[in-house]
Amino acid sequence: MASVPSAQSAPAAAAPVVLEQEVLGSRRLSNVLVAAVVSAGGAGFLLTSLSSYLGRDLLPIGHPAALVWVPQGLVMGLYGLAAALLATYLWAVIGIDVGAGSNRFDKAAGRLLVTRRGFRQLIQVETPLKDIQAVKVEVRDGLNPRRRLALRVQGRRDLPLTRVGEPIPLVDLEREGAELARFLGVPLEGV
Structure with missing residues (x-):
């Protein structure tokens, strides 16, 4: 009879140090x-x-x-x-491919790097992770619907993270928001 290892003897899974999210641009x-x-x-x-x-x-x-x-x-x-x-x-x-880029959350360096491709240059915004207060899920339906994830950053305007254009399905939006809030250890707002 095979023995099942107890929860205490199982090695703890290492928490990820870097989370990188690719953002789709205009090449759709x-x-x-x-x-x-x-x-x-x-x-x-x-x-x-x-x-x-x-x-x-x-x-x-x-x-x-x-x-x-x-x-x-x-x-x-x-x-x-x-x-x-x-x-x-x-x-x-x-x-x-305007708007394509990534969101890179690096716990080891303690920073967030948001990059987007513009017409003539690469746009980069760097923010310390300690300044992030919450992950916001914004859902607005109607004539001009909006479904996006944004970060509430101390002393700044909200920083949008998701692509522009086609609305993201609610299930995916909530899942991505919860995963990001869990990774950063901040609350999830707007759900």
């Missing part, structure tokens, strides 16, 4: 789909405008050559130009 499927739709729509408007100007159908559907160049074809060209500029911006944001 929803953003890629929006950029693709804007690009296709802009190309359609530009081809419609060019068809109107040249008097030849450059699109396989409809008869854009039948449009009068001024004002219809010209306005279509302006819409196409605006869509092309917007698509360029969206693809640049996706390519750079």
Whole structure:
């Protein structure tokens, strides 16, 4: 008969010293789909405008050559130009992956390092762990929903930790908040 070790003889699990959370940036499927739709729509408007100007159908559907160049074809060209500029911006944001980064909680060094990728530079915020007073779970539903984790830091505004954009499911938000509060040894607020 095998013996089962008692709880006292089992080695205590070492508490983690570093907790690192990856934060998703703008390189998401929803953003890629929006950029693709804007690009296709802009190309359609530009081809419609060019068809109107040249008097030849450059699109396989409809008869854009039948449009009068001024004002219809010209306005279509302006819409196409605006869509092309917007698509360029969206693809640049996706390519750079703006907002991606990490939250690194290091108990050994006694600091929190929040990094995010911006347009031209890497943004870093460093805070001593002893200044963190609580982990906040913010949930606001309605027309502009918000679900995020933030840290209440002594002498500063709340420091958001989660990604911007798509709301995080409540179960995941509460689990991440509880895990972080347990790791830091601070209370969890807003649940």
